[in-house]
Amino acid sequence: MNKLLQKKEWDQEIKELAEFINRGFGKRAEEQSFNRDNWSKSGKSKIQGLSIPQREGGRGLNALESSQVLETLAYYCEDGGFCFALAAHLLACSMPLYLYGSDELKSKYLTKMCDGSLIAANAITEAQSGSDVFEMNTTAVKEGDYYILNGHKIYITNAPVSDVVVIYAMTNPIKGFFGGITAFLLDQSLHNYELTSRENKFGLKAVMMGQVILNDVKVHKSHVIGQEGGGGRIFNTSMIWEKTCLSGVHLGSMKRLFSQTRDFLKSRKLGNHRLSSHQVIQHKMSELYALIVSSEAVLYNAASRLDENPNADLSASTSKMIISENYKRFASDLIHLYGAKAFVDNHPAALLMADSVASTIYSGTSEIQKNIISKHLGII
Numbered sequence: 001m002n003k004l005l006q007k008k009e010w011d012q013e014i015k016e017l018a019e020f021i022n023r024g025f026g027k028r029a030e031e032q033s034f035n036r037d038n039w040s041k042s043g044k045s046k047i048q049g050l051s052i053p054q055r056e057g058g059r060g061l062n063a064l065e066s067s068q069v070l071e072t073l074a075y076y077c078e079d080g081g082f083c084f085a086l087a088a089h090l091l092a093c094s095m096p097l098y099l100y101g102s103d104e105l106k107s108k109y110l111t112k113m114c115d116g117s118l119i120a121a122n123a124i125t126e127a128q129s130g131s132d133v134f135e136m137n138t139t140a141v142k143e144g145d146y147y148i149l150n151g152h153k154i155y156i157t158n159a160p161v162s163d164v165v166v167i168y169a170m171t172n173p174i175k176g177f178f179g180g181i182t183a184f185l186l187d188q189s190l191h192n193y194e195l196t197s198r199e200n201k202f203g204l205k206a207v208m209m210g211q212v213i214l215n216d217v218k219v220h221k222s223h224v225i226g227q228e229g230g231g232g233r234i235f236n237t238s239m240i241w242e243k244t245c246l247s248g249v250h251l252g253s254m255k256r257l258f259s260q261t262r263d264f265l266k267s268r269k270l271g272n273h274r275l276s277s278h279q280v281i282q283h284k285m286s287e288l289y290a291l292i293v294s295s296e297a298v299l300y301n302a303a304s305r306l307d308e309n310p311n312a313d314l315s316a317s318t319s320k321m322i323i324s325e326n327y328k329r330f331a332s333d334l335i336h337l338y339g340a341k342a343f344v345d346n347h348p349a350a351l352l353m354a355d356s357v358a359s360t361i362y363s364g365t366s367e368i369q370k371n372i373i374s375k376h377l378g379i380i
């Protein structure tokens with residue numbers, strides 16, 4: 001039988017980690033709760049620091065390998081929300097801190113962000129600037145060695161359980177997004193900002209999502225990531241990593257559900273014939289398999305390009321758009337094969353479907369990816 005997952009050297013380790021995380025997942029999905037022990041356990045495998053060099057406390061993998069570890073994790077792990085939480089922390093928080101942070105900031109936070117001691121969130125979205133990040137209202141006004149931050153960030157992954165937050169704020173409205181936005185690393189134990197409690201969600205049940213509220217929050221200049229005005233570039237770089245490698249989670253999830261569904265169709269009997277005996281079912285599975293194979297090829301290509309070129313934005317956006325749309329189509333076709341069984345609460349196919357919808361929204365919606373692609377192609 002065709003093996004969907006290419007076995008790599010990390011397979012056994014990641015499988016055991018996923019089995020650990022899977023314990024109690026049904027209850028967590030129902031309660032929409034988070035388990036910090038799972039976070040600490042993942043830190044032992046440096047999932048939160050996969051693409052960070054070993055000298056900085058990470059696992060030292062490249063983008064392709066990091067995507068493949070995330071794929072392996074999502075293949076064995078039923079908790080799509082938790083896989084997303086790990087990947088968002090790694091790609092949108094650890095990576096920008098590693099690439100742009102000062103030695104002082106890195107030595108204080110990066111190792112702890114890689115080994116599971118800290119949870120990070122990345123906050124750019126606001127009520128009036130979701131897709132249009134250029135319309136940001138959060139401000140950071142310089143006063144001597146400090147900045148005073150005011151603003152309100154929403155839909156922030158990990159926020160309710162986070163220890164640190166990467167915040168983007170406007171420091172120079174005249175310059176706008178490139179040159180006028182600055183990235184800060186805020187620390188719950190040092191800075192007086194508010195995190196709301198978790199919000200109920202349609203999918204990604206066990207990742208916590210909330211808001212970050214900043215009212216005259218005083219932040220020392222040593223907590224600027226990179227340079228003042230460099231936030232636009234930092235955000236774009238972190239999105240290149242997220243748009244590329246996060247698809248490893250989507251790919252692994254599709255492969256897991258494909259295997260489970262193949263087993264289900266062969267065991268499900270209606271009268272004296274198996275469901276898998278219908279040609280229409282066989283064809284549907286062939287189509288789902290094609291979505292997996294094309295997603296895999298696109299992901300591995302985009303991740304290899306990122307390993308060659310840190311500014312590989314065109315392949316990142318193209319890959320993100322293709323794979324998240326494949327994922328959504330895959331999930332909505334797959335759930336139909338279960339009939340009413342998947343309509344009960346928290347069936348794996350139903351969870352997959354809800355998670356797949358989110359994938360076409362976060363890290364920039366499919367429409368925004370098309371805008372980016374058109375710009376790179378000189379069409380706009």
Ligand SMILES: Cc1cc2nc3c(=O)[nH]c(=O)nc-3n(C[C@H](O)[C@H](O)[C@H](O)COP(=O)(O)OP(=O)(O)OC[C@H]3O[C@@H](n4cnc5c(N)ncnc54)[C@H](O)[C@@H]3O)c2cc1C
Nearest residue numbers: 122123124125130131155156157358361362363364365367
């Ligand atoms: C599960 C999940 C996790 C998230 N995690 C984070 C996080 O950790 N940090 C963070 O900062 N944000 C996060 N977000 C927010 C996410 O980045 C935004 O939801 C996303 O950028 C879209 O913004 P919006 O929801 O305000 O939609 P809107 O911008 O209001 O868009 C609504 C619709 O209009 C379309 N649209 C908007 N503008 C255009 C345009 N110019 N051209 C064509 N179509 C357009 C969009 O594609 C979409 O279909 C998360 C979102 C989700 C769902």
